[in-house]
Amino acid sequence: DAGVTQSPTHLIKTRGQQVTLRCSPKSGHDTVSWYQQALGQGPQFIFQYYEEEERQRGNFPDRFSGHQFPNYSSELNVNALLLGDSALYLCASSYGTGGISNYGYTFGSGTRLTVV
Amino acid sequence: RKEVEQDPGPFNVPEGATVAFNCTYSNSASQSFFWYRQDCRKEPKLLMSVYSSGNEDGRFTAQLNRASQYISLLIRDSKLSDSATYLCVGDTIHTTGTASKLTFGTGTRLQVTL
Numbered sequence: 001d002a003g004v005t006q007s008p009t010h011l012i013k014t015r016g017q018q019v020t021l022r023c024s025p026k027s028g029h030d031t032v033s034w035y036q037q038a039l040g041q042g043p044q045f046i047f048q049y050y051e052e053e054e055r056q057r058g059n060f061p062d063r064f065s066g067h068q069f070p071n072y073s074s075e076l077n078v079n080a081l082l083l084g085d086s087a088l089y090l091c092a093s094s095y096g097t098g099g100i101s102n103y104g105y106t107f108g109s110g111t112r113l114t115v116v
Numbered sequence: 117r118k119e120v121e122q123d124p125g126p127f128n129v130p131e132g133a134t135v136a137f138n139c140t141y142s143n144s145a146s147q148s149f150f151w152y153r154q155d156c157r158k159e160p161k162l163l164m165s166v167y168s169s170g171n172e173d174g175r176f177t178a179q180l181n182r183a184s185q186y187i188s189l190l191i192r193d194s195k196l197s198d199s200a201t202y203l204c205v206g207d208t209i210h211t212t213g214t215a216s217k218l219t220f221g222t223g224t225r226l227q228v229t230l
Binding site for chain 2: 045050
């Protein structure tokens with residue numbers, strides 16, 4: 001049973017560029033959440049997708065956008081990259097949303113983005 | 117003020133020691149709480165859930181005090197393999213009831229030595 005798959009694992013981009021990160025949820029999961037983890041910090045919630053809609057958003061600018069596909073996979077897009085966007089981007093999948101137990105959250109191993 | 121606050125450590129303890137981590141949260145809307153473990157440059161992994169009645173799993177005991185908005189994790193008989201960052205996490209359901217999010221503390225780093 002495949003867990004959460006994220007790609008790419010590492011990425012180096014230049015300031016001002018755009019980046020797309022991808023996530024395939026665990027088999028049987030239909031909800032995808034994205035988190036940003038800066039060095040020395042805990043993960044910060046970016047947004048959550050369910051039924052191809054953004055259901056909740058954290059305190060991130062509009063440069064951060066996402067999408068969920070009919071097969072439940074998801075993309076995170078970041079435009080106009082800043083040096084401060086350098087971080088580990090984590091995808092977490094779960095089944096259902098709105099109160100479902102945390103037992104369903106499975107994290108991918110993340111994409112490490114470096115902006116130079 | 118951060119929603120979930122932890123002492124960042126590091127906690128350096130000898131093997132076999134007992135170590136306690138504390139965490140406070142400010143969002144009373146958080147319904148569930150957890151401790152996650154994160155190894156260096158890896159993803160967080162669920163260690164255990166935290167209940168008001170307490171939760172014990174082998175050498176690990178977690179406790180939630182909703183009145184004080186305080187969460188604890190106790191590790192007994194520390195092993196070298198316990199060295200990691202321990203993240204205190206709250207799970208909050210959105211007011212619409214159709215979404216939820218995890219709020220993480222900064223994490224407490226534990227280093228167990230010989």
